Amino acid sequence: MPPVDWFPLWLSLRVAALATAISLVIGLGLAWLLASRSFRGKEALDAAATLPLVLPPTVLGYYLLVVLGRESVPGRLYESLFGQPLVFTWQAAVVAALFHAIPLLVKSARAAFESVDKSYERAARNLGASEWRLFWRVILPLARRSIFAASVLAFARSLGDFGITIMIAGNIPGRTQTVAVAIYDAVEAGNGRLARILVLVISAVAILILYVANRVEQRHAAA
Amino acid sequence: MIEARIGKRFPAGEESAAFSLDIELEASAGVTVLFGPSGAGKTLTLDCIAGFVRPDSGRILLDDQILYDGATQVHLRPQLRRCGYVFQNYALFPHMSLRANLAFAAERLPRLERHRKVNEMLERFHLAGVAGRKPREVSGGEKQRCSIARALIAGPRLLLLDEPARGLDAPLRADLYAVLRQVRQEFHIPILLVTHDLEECFELGDQMLVIREGRAVQGGSPRAVIDHPASVEVARLLGIVNLFEAEILALDPGRNTSRLRMRDCELAGPYYSGRLKGDRVWVFARPEELRAVPNQGGRPAPNQVAARLARVSERPQGVRLEFAGDLFVDVPRTEFSARKDNKEWLVEFPPQAIRIV
Numbered sequence: 290m291p292p293v294d295w296f297p298l299w300l301s302l303r304v305a306a307l308a309t310a311i312s313l314v315i316g317l318g319l320a321w322l323l324a325s326r327s328f329r330g331k332e333a334l335d336a337a338a339t340l341p342l343v344l345p346p347t348v349l350g351y352y353l354l355v356v357l358g359r360e361s362v363p364g365r366l367y368e369s370l371f372g373q374p375l376v377f378t379w380q381a382a383v384v385a386a387l388f389h390a391i392p393l394l395v396k397s398a399r400a401a402f403e404s405v406d407k408s409y410e411r412a413a414r415n416l417g418a419s420e421w422r423l424f425w426r427v428i429l430p431l432a433r434r435s436i437f438a439a440s441v442l443a444f445a446r447s448l449g450d451f452g453i454t455i456m457i458a459g460n461i462p463g464r465t466q467t468v469a470v471a472i473y474d475a476v477e478a479g480n481g482r483l484a485r486i487l488v489l490v491i492s493a494v495a496i497l498i499l500y501v502a503n504r505v506e507q508r509h510a511a512a
Numbered sequence: 513m514i515e516a517r518i519g520k521r522f523p524a525g526e527e528s529a530a531f532s533l534d535i536e537l538e539a540s541a542g543v544t545v546l547f548g549p550s551g552a553g554k555t556l557t558l559d560c561i562a563g564f565v566r567p568d569s570g571r572i573l574l575d576d577q578i579l580y581d582g583a584t585q586v587h588l589r590p591q592l593r594r595c596g597y598v599f600q601n602y603a604l605f606p607h608m609s610l611r612a613n614l615a616f617a618a619e620r621l622p623r624l625e626r627h628r629k630v631n632e633m634l635e636r637f638h639l640a641g642v643a644g645r646k647p648r649e650v651s652g653g654e655k656q657r658c659s660i661a662r663a664l665i666a667g668p669r670l671l672l673l674d675e676p677a678r679g680l681d682a683p684l685r686a687d688l689y690a691v692l693r694q695v696r697q698e699f700h701i702p703i704l705l706v707t708h709d710l711e712e713c714f715e716l717g718d719q720m721l722v723i724r725e726g727r728a729v730q731g732g733s734p735r736a737v738i739d740h741p742a743s744v745e746v747a748r749l750l751g752i753v754n755l756f757e758a759e760i761l762a763l764d765p766g767r768n769t770s771r772l773r774m775r776d777c778e779l780a781g782p783y784y785s786g787r788l789k790g791d792r793v794w795v796f797a798r799p800e801e802l803r804a805v806p807n808q809g810g811r812p813a814p815n816q817v818a819a820r821l822a823r824v825s826e827r828p829q830g831v832r833l834e835f836a837g838d839l840f841v842d843v844p845r846t847e848f849s850a851r852k853d854n855k856e857w858l859v860e861f862p863p864q865a866i867r868i869v
Contacts, residue, residue, distance in 0.1 A: 411564050412603040414590040416617040417666060426616065430607045 293486055296463055297471035300379060304467060305447035308386030309440055316394030321424055324402035338395040341388040346452025349388055353457045379465050381458040386447035393446060397439035401432035434506060441502040445495055513540045514670050514702050518560045519569035533557065533726040539702040545713045546706045548723035549749060554706040558672045562597050563590035575669050596663030596671040600678060602655050604647040610658045611643040617662045629665060637661040652680065653687050660691060664699060673705040677712055689715045710751060722746050739867070744794050747869050753840045758795045760787055769863065777817050781866040794869040799842040801865035804833055807856040816858040835859065
């Protein structure tokens with residue numbers, strides 16, 4: 290039997306981890322903006338952040354290909370900064386995953402921030418805390434459970450993207466082929482054994498993530 | 513010293529009627545109680561002073577610093593106001609120990625100074641033994657003391673308390689009063705305390721301000737307010753019973769007497785300065801200052817009114833007799849139990865007990 294190529298699994302894990310980290314920064318920032326400020330176009334911003342959840346992944350992928358392609362301004366900017374194009378690299382797979390992770394985080398973090406009792410916010414401001422300190426020392430710790438749960442979901446979603454990835458990162462074995470793409474590829478090629486192994490492994494990873502997430506959350510609840 | 517004139521309007525919402533706050537208050541060091549029913553605008557007043565709610569008009573001055581001025585659109589952020597605020601639910605940060613809660617409030621101080629100050633406050637409010645615990649691991653009284661200590665640690669120029677005794681049982685309430693009396697003695701700042709409990713006004717209040725439907729309707733020492741309520745509405749808010757309409761039939765300043773017609777009886781009362789013969793007024797008499805004797809069928813003596821007993825209720829200090837026509841008399845239990853089957857009574861109004869609203 291030929292040895293199994295584990296590259297797609299490692300790539301997917303790396304992509305998902307990076308996408309989760311980046312989406313935490315962007316998602317929490319956006320969520321805090323939406324939860325604590327009132328400004329014009331606030332609900333439009335919320336809708337824009339949610340749009341990727343309702344658009345078909347291939348449609349999103351097509352947009353991204355147009356916006357980030359080598360002919361576009363953002364695409365050329367990226368190329369001049371990093372010396373290589375963005376599309377059809379593993380970094381593009383991270384961008385693809387971000388479009389699954391950020392909407393999830395914005396939605397749940399906004400709800401989590403808004404569900405923190407307003408009197409804590411008032412108390413912190415009353416005690417002289419800056420908005421920055423209020424966020425880091427009071428709101429974020431109080432919302433941490435929901436945010437942790439949302440990050441785990443975001444990680445799991447990032448692990449499994451197919452549509453956007455295939456459009457902007459492509460299917461280059463050993464370079465941009467993530468697990469989801471590799472499974473599709475294996476089935477197409479009639480390599481049933483590889484497809485079965487990857488499917489089972491990714492299912493096990495997903496179940497493990499959920500189990501760990503639940504364990505951590507229960508320990509939080511008990512403490 | 514706090515001086516505030518606050519105007520704030522809320523249009524009618526789907527579930528709420530329109531409300532407008534239009535209040536003026538002034539308080540120097542000591543406890544000023546904002547007394548009124550729920551929904552009168554007491555807490556809203558505190559929130560405007562603390563800067564959580566922006567008024568529509570008016571001016572708020574704290575030690576000559578402008579916190580809010582409607583005319584020049586000045587609205588200081590809550591962070592800059594230095595008003596200690598004790599929230600109704602304490603709002604202690606649940607993820608921090610009591611010590612960390614205090615340290616959070618003292619963050620502006622240099623490290624060593626902060627450490628010293630936190631320890632000092634923990635000692636002063638008897639929290640040193642539980643300083644490392646989270647709010648959910650300490651008793652209600654400790655939470656309450658911690659929230660007061662936290663509000664005071666940064667040296668506020670004003671302390672605001674929003675119904676601090678709400679939902680506390682009697683022993684905790686007594687502890688709270690003791691702590692607040694200590695605070696009043698040790699910190700020479702104005703303390704504004706919101707309550708709808710009259711007893712609290714007397715326990716703590718140097719001054720009180722009666723608030724009704726967004727307006728301050730009467731101010732003064734609690735004793736002065738309850739002895740001379742400014743209107744029937746204030747009297748009702750203060751829980752005063754035995755409120756009756758009366759007409760002044762005669763006034764005699766020389767003998768310090770008057771004659772009143774109350775319902776269909778004529779009663780002798782004290783002289784009321786500033787009133788005229790023929791005035792229609794509201795009078796009240798405290799249930800404990802009236803006397804009730806069984807009606808033996810003879811003619812009522814002067815200032816006695818025949819009344820039929822409707823109900824008897826137990827009170828902590830004795831028995832309250834409730835007569836037909838909203839007349840209440842408190843009598844000692846022993847005095848009543850001997851005659852408890854009696855229905856027809858004579859209620860005597862000592863002249864000095866009849867007060868005009």
